[in-house]
Amino acid sequence: MTGLGGQEGDGAVLSRRAAYWSGLRSAPSTAAFVLICSFLGFGALAHESGVALWPALFMSAFIWALPGQVVLASEIASGAAVWSAAAAVTLTAVRLMPLTVVLMPILRGERTGKAHQVLLAHFCAVTVWVESMRRLPKMPRAERVPYYWGFCTFLITTNLAATFVGHALAARLGVVLSSGLLFLTPIYFLLSMMAASPSRTDRLALAFGFAIGPVVYLYLPGFELILSGLIGGTAAYVLGRVLPVADRGDGR
Incomplete structure (x- = not known):
């Protein structure tokens, strides 16, 4: 195994289905636990900001980056114009562009089309990026995309559930605790970056x-x-x- 986007890892190559299940099984981790706690906090924050359950779930699924979700919930709470909210969310997403540019050459295979890469890039938020950069270069290239899908399937499913629970328990969590839960993700990301430098x-x-x-x-x-x-x-x-x-x- 070599550097970024280098040669594939050694050893037998798993089938696509086996690689997918491998990603799904390996997703439960400290990183996933921290992210689940953060989405619990987001669900509570969305409720306190006046965001109904279904829009909150939609935001978790289709924005899939907590800073953008928090900004949008705050914009809704303040009664901001649609264009202002869209611009604010877009600005928060700019930071993910260099992460995506670095990840795609490592992740994609020879037959990964442009549309497929766009879909893969949607899930490239901080936690996914950190774990992908740690795990994917060690794998045969043919396993990387299905493994990534398995890993992301676990995260998106559990964090939609966490958003639901956080929204339902908003009155019990309170603003201070929900804000503290949200803060876990940037702290974890910072510590991960320091350890992987x-x-x-x-x-x-x-x-x-x-x-x-x-x-x-x-x-x-x-x-x-x-x-x-x-x-x-x-x-x-x-x-x-x-x-x-x-x-x-x-x-x-």
Whole structure:
């Protein structure tokens, strides 16, 4: 097995059905548990924002990214115009574009058509991306798409159920607890990224993001994720290219 999008993993290749069931069976994990708790919080938050059950379930299925869902629920609660809500949700989804660009070459097979790739990309949210980047490169390429579908089937099913339960139990959960549950996902993502950052460039990008994000939030709220990622990631990449040269020049 090689790097991103490299050669397939070694060993016998499972059938598509077996690979699908393998993904379904391996989905229950700490990541899935954290996501379920977060969707419980979203269901309660949607109820408190005046979003009925069926629209809340629709949002979980078709937006499938908690920040966008929370933003839309907040926009509905504030009585914002449709175009404003759509723009806000779109902006929250921009952060998923680089994740999708990185994942697709690893995930797709030789016969994966464009329409199929668009459907696969719909499920590329943070938790799916982290787990896919950890698991898929180790597999034969023929197993990756059906495994991904099995993994996503478990997540979408359990989190629709979590949205339903959270919405039904909103009065018992309360705003504080539901907000705390929502906060579990970004915390888990952050810890996962730190654990999966083997290179100096990755660690620099995280450090720059920590430093830049709060500053950008003070002056351009709503753009802190995009700008801190763009500025911090670019700076980390440049330094990652320069520092090895400097190290060699010092004889280290």
